[in-house]
Amino acid sequence: MVDRMGREKACLITGTCIEGRPVEILIDETGTIAAIDEKISGSERSNAEVIIDGSGTLAMHTLANTHTHAAMSLLRGYADDMILQDWLGQKIWPLEACLTGEDVYWGTRLACIEMIRSGTTAFNDMYFFMEEAARAVDHAGIKAQLCYGFIDLNDHDKREHEIRATEALVTSIKGMQNPRIKPAVGPHAVYTVSPEGLAWLAAYSASEQIGIHVHLSETEQEVLDAQKNSGKRPPAILDQAGCLTDRTIAAHCCWLDQADCRLLAERGTTVSHNPASNMKLSVNRAMPYPWLVEAGVPVTLGTDGCASNNNLDLFEEMKIAALLQKFAQNNPTCLPAEEALSMATVTGTRALGFGSGLLVVGEPADIMLIDRMVPCNTPLHHQTSNMVYACNGGAVKTVLCNGRVVMQDGVIPGEEEVLNNASRAAADLVRRAADQAE
Ligand SMILES: C[C@H]1O[C@@H](n2cnc3c(N)ncnc32)[C@H](O)[C@@H]1O
Numbered sequence: 327m328v329d330r331m332g333r334e335k336a337c338l339i340t341g342t343c344i345e346g347r348p349v350e351i352l353i354d355e356t357g358t359i360a361a362i363d364e365k366i367s368g369s370e371r372s373n374a375e376v377i378i379d380g381s382g383t384l385a386m387h388t389l390a391n392t393h394t395h396a397a398m399s400l401l402r403g404y405a406d407d408m409i410l411q412d413w414l415g416q417k418i419w420p421l422e423a424c425l426t427g428e429d430v431y432w433g434t435r436l437a438c439i440e441m442i443r444s445g446t447t448a449f450n451d452m453y454f455f456m457e458e459a460a461r462a463v464d465h466a467g468i469k470a471q472l473c474y475g476f477i478d479l480n481d482h483d484k485r486e487h488e489i490r491a492t493e494a495l496v497t498s499i500k501g502m503q504n505p506r507i508k509p510a511v512g513p514h515a516v517y518t519v520s521p522e523g524l525a526w527l528a529a530y531s532a533s534e535q536i537g538i539h540v541h542l543s544e545t546e547q548e549v550l551d552a553q554k555n556s557g558k559r560p561p562a563i564l565d566q567a568g569c570l571t572d573r574t575i576a577a578h579c580c581w582l583d584q585a586d587c588r589l590l591a592e593r594g595t596t597v598s599h600n601p602a603s604n605m606k607l608s609v610n611r612a613m614p615y616p617w618l619v620e621a622g623v624p625v626t627l628g629t630d631g632c633a634s635n636n637n638l639d640l641f642e643e644m645k646i647a648a649l650l651q652k653f654a655q656n657n658p659t660c661l662p663a664e665e666a667l668s669m670a671t672v673t674g675t676r677a678l679g680f681g682s683g684l685l686v687v688g689e690p691a692d693i694m695l696i697d698r699m700v701p702c703n704t705p706l707h708h709q710t711s712n713m714v715y716a717c718n719g720g721a722v723k724t725v726l727c728n729g730r731v732v733m734q735d736g737v738i739p740g741e742e743e744v745l746n747n748a749s750r751a752a753a754d755l756v757r758r759a760a761d762q763a764e
């Protein structure tokens with residue numbers, strides 16, 4: 327199947343700026359950056375059928391969100407101010423038991439709009455009815471690695487069901503042949519997936535050569551329970567099953583010790599730091615960023631779902647990550663702005679396999695144009711500082727994904743329809759769950 331959008335047109339961005347240098351950016355019809363120059367030559371610019379006026383903007387590579395549950399946008403504000411186990415067990419899982427594929431479609435469309443508005447064009451998603459999420463990402467025009475959240479609770483029949491659901495999603499996404507959408511497997515966590523389930527997921531992901539997306543060592547309880555039940559810490563449980571690989575992205579990782587960090591480094595596993603969710607759910611320990619860096623683990627950024635954040639703005643997440651780490655380490659030099667920005671661009675984009683995360687010739691044109699003429703960019707002593715500490719996603723004006731414009735001057739086509747349908751789906755979902763509870 328051809329990408330729904332069909333053939334793209336060559337495109338020229340004029341009047342923008344990269345790191346203080348006035349530039350024009352030429353994008354070819356495959357969506358690749360063909361040239362970046364102060365002035366693109368006449369013969370080259372005549373190829374461009376679409377001209378985007380970037381005057382008054384700063385051009386940057388877009389951001390990558392390496393851990394979320396996109397359709398949980400429908401649960402935004404549904405259950406706040408609770409501890410993780412109660413939040414999941416009493417509020418989130420009962421509501422999710424009433425989810426439909428249509429809910430996931432509109433919830434994921436809503437999440438994509440929120441991500442595009444705040445400069446994110448690639449994300450790593452774990453949820454249910456993921457064929458519908460894939461359709462939503464296809465329609466939104468951005469990129470994602472999608473997995474089914476595998477939860478077998480040590481039950482043989484549940485495991486068989488989860489295996490079939492995982493295989494069905496992978497087959498369906500492969501059948502779409504859309505280079506913007508990749509399948510992965512999604513063991514929810516060591517406390518929800520049996521060793522047999524983990525081993526099956528490891529073997530299947532190796533044979534399909536696809537990613538593994540997992541929650542890891544989020545709470546102290548998770549570590550204590552793992553040690554009590556199996557005598558092992560959560561990373562060792564994943565490793566024994568074969569789930570720690572260089573295709574693995576492990577979210578949270580708050581309660582890792584130094585040996586855990588070295589194990590992740592040896593296996594080439596990437597970590598997704600989710601500081602807003604961790605603080606909101608009070609997991610009571612900041613991810614040990616200095617140990618991970620020292621061990622050589624790639625660290626990226628994720629928002630987690632909208633029920634624990636409660637938005638998908640990675641600009642905010644960069645700031646929260648930098649602030650949390652400084653505070654936790656009692657060291658203002660920890661996680662400087664440049665590192666926060668690289669986590670959200672270079673390291674995150676690479677971990678998802680969508681390019682180098684750099685705005686350079688030969689790379690996919692995943693570009694955001696940020697408003698220069700706004701208070702958060704005035705003055706602009708150090709652009710990276712403004713991006714991480716002063717701006718939020720509201721400063722993003724225009725977004726391109728693979729050279730295709732997905733938002734121009736703050737306008738996303740079809741947004742109103744998505745907001746209306748998502749509002750309706752969220753209200754219906756809560757009503758169904760209330761009926762069920764009676
Ligand atoms: C894929 C599954 O993960 C759940 N989920 C959402 N946020 C978290 C979190 N912070 N920790 C563990 N599980 C979570 C979703 O609610 C869904 O049940």
Ligand SMILES: [Zn+2]
Pocket residue numbers: 393394395541577630631
């Ligand atoms: Zn999560």
